[in-house]
Amino acid sequence: MIIGKSAMAGTLESSDAQVTVEPSENGLELEISSSVMNQYGRQIRATVMQTLERLDVQSGKVTVVDKGALDCTLKARVECAVYRSNDIKDALPWGGAIV
Amino acid sequence: MSYTVTQIAETDHRGQAAVDALLVQEGIKRDAHLDYTCGVYDDDYELCATGSCFANTLRCMAVSHEHQGEGLMNLVVSHLSEVQVERGNTHLFLYTKTSSAKFFSDLGFYEIARVPDKLVFMENRRTGFSDYLRALRRSDTPRERTAAVVMNANPFTLGHRYLLEQAALRADAVHVFVLSENFGPIPAADRKRLVEKGTEGMDGLILHDSGPYIISQATFPGYFLKDSDDVSTVHARLDLTVFARIAEAMGIGMRFVGEEPFSHVTGLYNQVMLEELPRQGIGCSVIPRRSVDGQPISASLVRQAVHDGQIEQIRNWVPESTWAYLTGPEGAKAVAAIRRADQVIHH
Known part of the structure; x- marks a missing residue:
């Protein structure tokens, strides 16, 4: 994506x-x-990178201001931001990738 | 206790009065120009915190002291950031009292510059300013022979050209920063192109976009919309502090500026510049304006003549390229916009 x-x-x-x-x-x-x-800096970076990889995002500027989010929250926020940037509003493929 | 964040419309007099009271209570001056205001309300619909936007900046943010330590500023900044992203602004700026800067650094903002005891200027990109500095083209000239000129060139006149010629006489390289803000009737890209064309054949000029860091809505809002002199003076100091950092990075030793008999705010800015830049080790020279038939040339007068439909008047005030632009199809839209505007003289 x-x-x-x-x-x-x-x-x-x-x-x-x-x-x-x-x-x-x-x-x-x-x-x-x-x-x-x-x-948790390294853990946050790894979670964000994994999520982006799963969504097959290969380029983009991603800014995370973390206030102590759990991994699941972080994942959901990254996915949501990427979906929004593609105007995907229905049938959100949470946790998956869009092909 | 649960909190609600909501927009407070300009027409909501009761809400706006509560915002005013909260700002006064927390010792924050309300900006004259805000284009979005929000409030955080508690269960009893009491206003506990507020924040506003103008263009790509966040402003007038305050949390009632009874509610400090509850993370309400986080709600305000989250809300305002969303508003800004909807507008297409992701690179955000804010200023805040020096004592509050640490709260914003916890919210993903980084300091660019400060005016001691007055305010801190911040952006939400860690490398925003350093990336900007890195991207600027340098000149291989000694510092004392490297100059800068900042101009709006709205539009480029023979007065601007004269200023650049005078600067070029005294320096080996002149960095020309053309304001990037799209504010007036002539688009920034056109203004820059007219500077380019109007200076063809001149040696040693290097043209730059001023970007968000020199006389922008963020650094010096009073240039674009009238503010009180006190506010404009502090913002001018901030703008010049940022400029001093740019000058340091680029090896610029002096700044040239045209004498300003017309615009009040530019005059004020120049006055602050004459105090501030020498303090930062940068020379500052005011060049008297060029006159034609006893009339000092000014872009304001050019716009006024265009506005009044007396374009013939400006023939001797502008270079051929600007004349061609204003009388040709390319500038037709800008000319129409100038003619429609109520006020074309810079305040």
Whole structure:
């Protein structure tokens, strides 16, 4: 899937994460800021990258402002942002990929 | 306690009055220009927090001290970010009191510059400003022979050209930053192209887009919409602090500016510049305007003449390329927009 346009999902509330995706031509650029960066920075990065990989997103600028979200939340927010950037509103393929 | 975040319309006088009261209570000055305002209400429909937008900036954000520590600012910034993304703005800016900057750095904002004890200017991209600096074309000239000129060129006149010629006499390279904000009747791309065409054959000029970091809606909103002098002065200081960082990165040692007898806000900006830049180790020279038949040339006057349908008047004030643009099909839309505008003289 490609990042069609800028989109955002999630909030900055505690235990959530705000994920913004934007089109980009320079491959995947991932920027993470987190209140638990020291403890879980690597884990957050891995979760986001895995989710993007599963959605077959190969380029885009992805910004995550994490407020201590669990992995499942993070995954859902990344998926939602990518779906929104493609204007997919019905039959959302949560946890899967769109081919 | 549960909270509700909702828009407060401009016409909602009761809601707006509550916002005013909250801002006063928390010692925050309300901006004269806001294009979206939201409020966070508790179960009793009391306003606990507020925040606003203008263009790609977040402004006037406050949480009532009775509710501090509950994470309400997170709600406000989440809500405003969504509003901004809907508008197509993902690169966001804000300013805040120096004492509040740390809250915003927890919400994914990074400091660009600060005016000590006044305000901090932030953006939501870690490498936004450094990427901008990296992308600017450099010149291999010594610092003391490298100059900068910032211009709106709305449109490019022989006055602008004269300013650039004067700068080029005193420097080996002149970096020309043309304002990128699409605000007036002439599109930014056209303004820049007219600078390009109007300076053909001049040596040592390097043209840049000013981007969001020089005299933009974010750094110096008072340039585009009238603000009080106090507010404009602080914003001008902020804008010039950011400029000093750009100058440092690019090895620019001086800035040239045209004398400003007409526009109040530009005059104010120049005055702050004459104080601020030397303090940052950058020279600043004011070049007297070029006059034609005793009349100093100004883009405001050019627009006024176009507005009044007396385009013949500007023949001697603009280079051939600007004349061709304003009288040809290319600029027809801009001319129509100038003619329709109520006010074409810069405040």
